Amino acid sequence: MRLSKAWIIAARDFKIFRRVKNVWYSIIIFPVVISVLFPAILEYLAIRGSHGLAAPSVLPNLLTSFSFFLVIGAAYVPLGIASYSIVGEKVEKSLEPLLATPLTDAEILLGKAISAIIPTLVAMYAAAAVFMVGIDEVTFSTLGYYYFPNWNIATLLLVLMPVAIVMSVLFSVIVSSRVNDVRSANSFGIFILFPLLGIYLLSETSIITLDVNGLLIISGVLLAVAVALFFVSTKTFRREEILTKWK
């Protein structure tokens, strides 16, 4: 497999994305909401003096929970991009000429994955930076120290988030092969968020903890899911399958 060929596809997709509003919305809205909303909530609680929620003893747990939304966002953002990238080609029927070139199926699939992963990583890391600065600004007076950065967020951003993105992209590939429009692809793609929401709820009920060890275990489980999805998606993303069985 030649990475340079996959990159040509990704670069072409980036050019296309620049002109597609829905992709921009996918990339911008959720990261902006996460990075602005959570610091704003804490600021609001601090102004109101609701120390029950924002007290120094409960604040670290609350911030850990908030941080997990960065992972949920990271899994959500590529759904819109990958769905457009593959379903868009189906709608334009531009896959057949692409498949007639000397590219391998894996190179095309990797190119599509890169084109969804890179914008998501950039958007989510930017959102995480704003989120951390905002949270530190709001919580410094209560905690007496800057909560971020810490090992938790480092594990979350550098290990769990990329795994969640890859899992989401692969799931999108599978969903995209079965539907004919971007909206349906997005609707079905949302199912990939359920396991992450489940993890969040389990952490809220203290069944699991989102410390470094907990995050590494979750990453391992999601990686196993991603590997399974990879095998399914490579079976789905085959020339003959695309031309004869894709809806």
Added chain:
Amino acid sequence: MIDTDNLTKKFGDLTAVENLTLHVDDGEVFGFLGPNGAGKTTTVRMLCCLISKTSGNATVGGYQIGSKEDSLKIRKIIGLVPDNVGLSENLTAYDNLDFYGKIYDCTTAQRKENIQRFLDMLGLWDKRNVLAGTFSKGMKQKLAIARALIHEPQVIFMDEPTANLDPEASKTVRDFILQLKKEKKTIFLNTHNLDEAQRICDKVAIMNTSLRATGTPQELERSVSGRKTVVGLEQQVNDLVLRALKKLPLKNLSSEGNTITFDVEDPDKENSPVVEAIVQAGGHVRSINVVGSTLEDTYLKLVRK
């Protein structure tokens, strides 16, 4: 350049292509005729290594379809114009071609030169920075042809390149194919436009799941009912004229009133001695016409078999 030997494709119980054996020479424009669902697109997809064969063999440019290694080599030497143009509508005409040039490892200079050359030839150079999605059907079709040529392939597969185009756009596309023919490109043309096949193709094959006939358009026209020469005389056909004609090796000679009719294989060679014999027998030739079955007659007869 292209050879198939009993090439077959089945989708479950459905046989799309059955025992297809044909040969396409280097530099030939080969018309592949057949009704919708005849297996034309499936054949092209097999030859372009897009889908697998069920049985039989085929080579393109000497490379075997179905072999993983050769598949990549085949895809390097071919260009495909699919039945749906399949352009990236949110890219400009230039960017559409540039992308494919990069995939085929064309250098920057080659890409620039070929993009300008083909867009110029197809009258799209002025529209190079316009999004492909805003193009008319004809312009999109032309751009899809340019895309298939960007890496200067040895073989070009075209699947219904003039379907759904207005007459003017069809003519531009046809003229362009003729231009490629002059450049000795091998073209495999799927079509059900018989007039187009007759005008453009060196050889045609008629297909309806299995191959029904192959040959030059002229050979196929003759294959059904042959051609007849009808000679009109100034006067009634008399015995002298008939006796003179009976001495010649003419098939199915008959006369009625002032017309004489006979079967002919090669009118250019066979009609001249006939006229000479009539004149020597005192006849005065008013008209001479060659009539016969058309490619359409042949096509309809063969696909209904």
